[in-house]
Amino acid sequence: MKITHLAAAVLALGTTAAQAQDVVRMGTEGAYPPYNMINESGEVDGFEREVGDELCKRAELTCEWVTNDWDSIIPNLTSGNYDTILAGMSIVAERKEIIDFTQNYFPPAASAYAALSEDADVEGGIVAAQTNTIQAGHVAETGATLLEFATPDETLAAVRNGEADAVFADKDFLAPAVEESGGELVFVGDDVPLGEGIGIGLRKSDDELEEKFNVAITSMKEDGTLNEMILKWFGDDAKTFE
Structure with missing residues (x-):
C-alpha cells in the first residue's frame, strides 16, 4: 500500500x-x-x-x-x-x-505620418514616434529630428500641442485618431511599408x-x-x- x-x-x-x-x-x-x-x-x-x-x-x-x-x-x-x-x-x-x-x-502593415497640416515637414522637421519601435528607427535614419515617447498616445499629443510637426506610427493605429479628429489631423505623404x-x-x-x-x-x-x-x-x- x-x-x-x-x-x-x-x-x-x-x-x-x-x-x-x-x-x-x-x-x-x-x-x-x-x-x-x-x-x-x-x-x-x-x-x-x-x-x-x-x-x-x-x-x-x-x-x-x-x-x-x-x-x-x-x-x-x-x-x-x-x-x-x-x-x-x-x-x-x-x-x-x-x-x-x-x-x-x-x-x-503600412506606417504613416499624421500632422495638423498636409504641409508638415516630415523630412526635416520634428517627428514623434514611440520609443523602441520600427517607426522610431525609420525616423532616425531620415533628416527629421526624432522625438520619442513611451506611449503611442503621447506621440499624438505631441503633435496636437505643437511639440512635434508630425507623428509616425502604424497607419492602423493612426487611422481612428485621424478619422475622429474632424479634420484636425491629416495624413501626410505616402504610406511607408516597414518590417x-x-x-x-x-x-x-x-x-x-x-x-x-x-x-x-x-x-x-x-x-x-x-x-x-x-x-x-x-x-x-x-x-x-x-
Missing part, C-alpha cells in the same frame, strides 16, 4: 508539473488599440487578445495575460517575466538578434513553444479565421493573408 501511495503521489506531481508547463504567460502592452488595449473591466482586449486566446486553444495551452510597458517589453521577456510578446511587434532583423519570432499573424509583418516574440530557448504557435497560426491562416479577425478589428480595407 505504501508503494502504491508513493507511486500515486509521484504520478500526481508529474501531472501537476506537466500542467504547469502548459500555462503560457502572454505579454502585451495594453495601450495600442486596436492591436491591444485594456477594456472597461480592466482586462486585456483587442485583436491580439482574440488571436492569442484562439492560438492557445488550438495549441492546447492555457493563457494568462500580462501587461508591460513597451520600452521594457523585450527585456522582461528574456528575463522570464512572461513567455511571449503579442504587442503589435514587427519582425525586424535587429530584434531577431535578441529574441525569436513565430511566422507573422498580421501581414506587413516583415507582426509575429509572436519568444525567448530563443523556447523552440517547442514556437513550433506549437507556428502550427496554430498556420491552421488559422488556412481556415480563414485569422483573416476574419483582421477584418473585424481593422475594417474591410485591411490587408489580409492570401
Whole structure:
C-alpha cells in the first residue's frame, strides 16, 4: 500500500508539473488599440487578445495575460517575466538578434505620418514616434529630428500641442485618431511599408513553444479565421493573408 501511495503521489506531481508547463504567460502592452488595449473591466482586449486566446486553444495551452510597458517589453521577456510578446511587434532583423519570432499573424502593415497640416515637414522637421519601435528607427535614419515617447498616445499629443510637426506610427493605429479628429489631423505623404509583418516574440530557448504557435497560426491562416479577425478589428480595407 505504501508503494502504491508513493507511486500515486509521484504520478500526481508529474501531472501537476506537466500542467504547469502548459500555462503560457502572454505579454502585451495594453495601450495600442486596436492591436491591444485594456477594456472597461480592466482586462486585456483587442485583436491580439482574440488571436492569442484562439492560438492557445488550438495549441492546447492555457493563457494568462500580462501587461508591460513597451520600452521594457523585450527585456522582461528574456528575463522570464512572461513567455511571449503579442504587442503589435514587427519582425525586424535587429530584434531577431535578441529574441525569436513565430511566422507573422498580421501581414506587413503600412506606417504613416499624421500632422495638423498636409504641409508638415516630415523630412526635416520634428517627428514623434514611440520609443523602441520600427517607426522610431525609420525616423532616425531620415533628416527629421526624432522625438520619442513611451506611449503611442503621447506621440499624438505631441503633435496636437505643437511639440512635434508630425507623428509616425502604424497607419492602423493612426487611422481612428485621424478619422475622429474632424479634420484636425491629416495624413501626410505616402504610406511607408516597414518590417516583415507582426509575429509572436519568444525567448530563443523556447523552440517547442514556437513550433506549437507556428502550427496554430498556420491552421488559422488556412481556415480563414485569422483573416476574419483582421477584418473585424481593422475594417474591410485591411490587408489580409492570401
